[in-house]
Amino acid sequence: MKNSFFMKNPSLLVFLGLLALFTLGVTLMSEAYGSGLVSTSFVKTLGKTLCLALVAIAMDLVWGYTGILSLGHFAFFGVGGYMIGMWLMYARTEIIVVNSMASAPIPPTASELSDAIGSQIFGVVGSSDFPAIWMFADSLVLQLFMVVLVPGLVALVFGWLAFRSRVTGVYLSILTQAMTLALSLYLFQNDSGLRGNNGLSGLQNLPGADNIPQSVISIWFLWGSALALALTYIATSFVVSGKFGSVIRGIRDDEARVRFLGYSVEGYKLFVFVLTAIMAAIGGALYYPQAGIINPAEIAPIASIYLAVWVAIGGRGRIYGAVIGAVVVSLVSTWFTGGQAPNINLGFYVVKWVDWWQVLLGLSFVLVTLFAPKGIGGLVDLFTGRLAPSRKGAPLGPDAGSLREEEAEK
């Protein structure tokens, strides 16, 4: 059976191989373990990019395979980041506070310690009490559990409400966008308990690892991200390859038909929604320690739309497409916005890419949607000769959001 699983997913082995090569290559060129050809900050960029690829896979599963254009998955990504950030911030502040209190004539009591940590963390929002949501922040294990639990619960409640009332298509997209907006506005408040617009910071410093240089930590996170990405890829391949994949693609193309076959469409959608929310959260939990800071702006609705952009440019409905999209767009975007791209002098006007990259991205996105609905991943079909059925112009399914002929054929 294992054989047939890999047989069904030829891209899986190729991908895993490439990922392993990439990770090994970066490690050997890193400052910590190799030649130092790749700077630590670039290692972090690469590690973050792997996390973005991970969340893109989640997006592909929920959109490309199940047909739910969620504009909220980056919010789950952010919430995952917040959850791990709480532990990182708490544990590190605790060490600092304990050290600073060690010189006091009388050793601090537990409540004095907690008060001191509280005023350290929440001083910026004029508070010193720990809100209830920080209940588990002192325990890495519990907080890791929260990384999965909190976004999972949010997705479960929201998804249950949305799918139960059979909101579909663009309505659902707008509703998910509203959810994202509500979440980010909530986090912007100072009394949200998560430091308002200051967000959580200093996340790149692992508690108790002060003696380990960032160059080493960055490589560790690269490995962790690569491992998580590999596992996500395998899990997603598993989900979409069997009968489950058949059902969710059926839901994407013709929801009503699946329902009349006796499948609880809502249950499947909810399952996929929650599963992908958890994937996204895990990606976020690996991303933000590399980014060092998380604030509510990260969760803003636009971030989730960009996520959809990556998947669309990469090619939805195929897992490697999502990875390609996320990696290409985010790296190219870093290159352009980082000021490395050469300016173009038109004589009367100098095109500075820092300013014009967004325009280019927006327009290329329009072009991809119009002329290459299969995205970059569609290029693969040129080699594999994947044939699409001819339906003489008829759509693949009657529902909004289903694949149309022009997407399915070359």
Add this chain to the structure above:
Amino acid sequence: MIRFLSVVFMLIMTLGLAAQAQDANIQDVLQEHREAIEKSSRKTIAPAIDAIAASGLPSAQTVLQKWQSKDMWQRKSDGQFFYAEKVDSKTYTIFAFEGGTPLGDIAKADLDQLKPNSGIRAMIGAALVQFQLNDPDPVRRQEAILAIQRDGEASHLAPLRASIASEADPDIKALKEVTERLLTISYDTDDAARVTAIQGFNGALSLEARAALNPVLSTKITLKDSLPETANIKRKIIAGSDALSVSDAFDMLVASGVTQAQPTVSERKDALAANIVDGKVGGVAVADLNTQDARDRAYQTLAEAGTVPAWDAGFSEADAVKSAAFVEVYDESSKAVTDAAEATLKTIDRAVGLNQTLDLALDGLSLASIYFLAAIGLAITFGVMGVINMAHGEFIMMGAYTGYVVQQIIPDYTLSIIVAIPAAFMVTFAAGVAMERLIIRWLYNRPLETLLASFGVAIALQQIAKNIFGTQARPLTSPAWLDGALVFNDVLAISYIRIAIFVLAGIFLAVFLFIMKKTRLGLETRAVTQNPRMAASMGINPDRVNMLTFGLGSGIAGIAGVAIGLYAKVTSEMGADYIVQSFMTVVVGGVGNIWGTLLGALGIGFLQKGIEWLNPSNTLAAQTYMIVFIIIFIQFRPKGIIALKGRAAGD
């Protein structure tokens, strides 16, 4: 009391001596009180000031003003009073008070300047008030009254009362009467008069009335035993309630000497730290002092040894304050007055509450108008055509920037707005048509792709705007006649801009209904919406209709942009601020129906204002709750307020 009597005296004098005033001389009056004026003491000066004020002479005001501003001088030779102006450091010109006739220059050495102290100057000022209140110029009278309203004193009361009867201008008279009541509340010594005055403000909305009543009702919380029998007690207070915390109550007990303060946690900690001997405190190792228990034990040991103040471990502040009686007591001693004030304040609160509700409704209405303006274009493209246009917000932004550019060219604000509205429509109409031709029409029936492609357009447009106009906000200035607000009373007011936006929303609704119901384009649009193939076979060109409809929706967004730009700042990100709310408005209202959009806008506008009112400190929370509410609302009405039913809904 003396002052009051003197005022009464002055009033009598004013009436009685008015006849004599013709042949009296101000110098005589001054000479009569020469001694008091020279002595310049607060205790004895009152009769002098009153006499001048009551003389009824036209120059009396001049005397008081000059005296107050330290410009009154006395000639040493004969003790006569003049006012003087400096010529040089040694020489002054003196003037008679009557008619201001110059009486020649005189050496400074021959003059004594009268330097009234601040207390006397205040008394002179009070005496001057009656002159201002009776000034022939109504504007100056009004200014004087308003000055009293702002900064009244007990001494103003009598002249104010005296001036009411003779007031000819009905408006000013009313103002005087109100002011008199306000002063009566604060300064009259007669409780009955105060009660009457207080009751006169039943249901009044003015800030002044509330400002006058609130000090009357000021209270403080104190120990009951510390009060005299006659104290005007408002209510009993239980320590540990919201009104009085246990620790405050305990502090009060300590301050009154009823009980002894106990060393606090931090004091005990400091005491421990100060008594470390060989790494131990009271027999407990320092390293073990990391629990409160251990610390308490160590302190107890120290206390028993007498090293530190005694501390009762079982002592509880809550128990200590339990036996004491606390009361809230009015600063005002008369119960009749405070009762009347409470009752009146209640009627005022009710009236204010009513007006605040109205004000909130107006706020909600104007917010609804803005949402309606922002959403109506979207309702056309999304509702009528089934096309999601994520760039709608950017069309709003383009309209606002068009307005800004027009204002750079045409400096006259009124004219520029008149030009800007059609200009914005044309710019965004063109942009909309271009977008429809180039992008949207390839994606009909693929709403999710439309959403993403139009999002691509949105980020491109946003960045282009940023590149052209920069990141800082640009002002779109409204014409002067739109400044200010329509004020109904101190509570209820609405700015003219908001009224204008409300009117504009109404016009849009009418224009939209007209286009859809009465024009060929509307008919064709409805036909294409309902059955594009059938419409096409009837000779309607769906391409053209879609193009025009999309252009129309975009053009309206442009006009909405001008309107929104007038009251909010124009930035490249302004569109993004409205896009989600606009979608919510359309979705909540029900797709494909302009009345639904209107209801959606009203619902969301009122809801948001209502939530803000419940939690005024936090508009972010209000928005969060509103969105959550909408998500729940969609559960019950997935198709919006006005839903298409049956097969037509296509479900």
Add this chain to the structure above:
Amino acid sequence: MSQLLEVSGISVSFDGFKAINNLSFSIGHAEMRAIIGPNGAGKTTFMDIVTGKTKPDEGSVLWGDLSRNLIGMNEAKIARIGIGRKFQRPTVFEDQSVFDNLMIAVRNDRSPLAVLFFRPKTKDNDKVHELASTIGLSQELMRKSGELSHGQKQWLEIGMLLAQDPKLLLVDEPAAGMTLGEREHTTDILKEAAKTRAVVVIEHDMEFIRRLDCKVTVLHEGSVLAEGALDHVTKNQDVIDVYLGR
């Protein structure tokens, strides 16, 4: 013998238009029934109500020996208790192979977790192959169903219906757009199915109905106009007036 499905007194209206008006209908355990009627008679709406897609304003739909009321149940649940439906337009999952289409439909636990870890057993594969030969698509199993001809898609959908192993099949215009030969094949499949379960066929084509050789119910303006053998109803004056005569 009790009836498999008993519909009694259902009415439903859309914006004032009464699509179904006090309709009563019943069918036994292994019975073939044809429903005919002019356009707008409420044939499709009737199926919508039975399958849970449309909620009737009044009336009851009772199912099986236990007489469970189907009203208020969702479509998936109704499908799982044994009512299969074929739509007017062939709706198969065109992006997936014929095999996958049939495999989705094969009767098995339909909860997400069970499906996620589902691995086809020998009996599932046998079932798919057996169905494929019944509907004549054995050669096409690995082809994408989108590539099939219109008639083949209709058969595939009927095959998917049979794969669910339903007690009642609701078939909406199965012969529309088929060639003569294809129609005969369709009739055979349906008649074969009706030996073990109830089959309700909506059809306009009188020849097709004649070949089914079953009891006929005529709907008009949302209620039953006549019921009986085909020859019987075609002689009914009302039926001739509203349907056949025109």
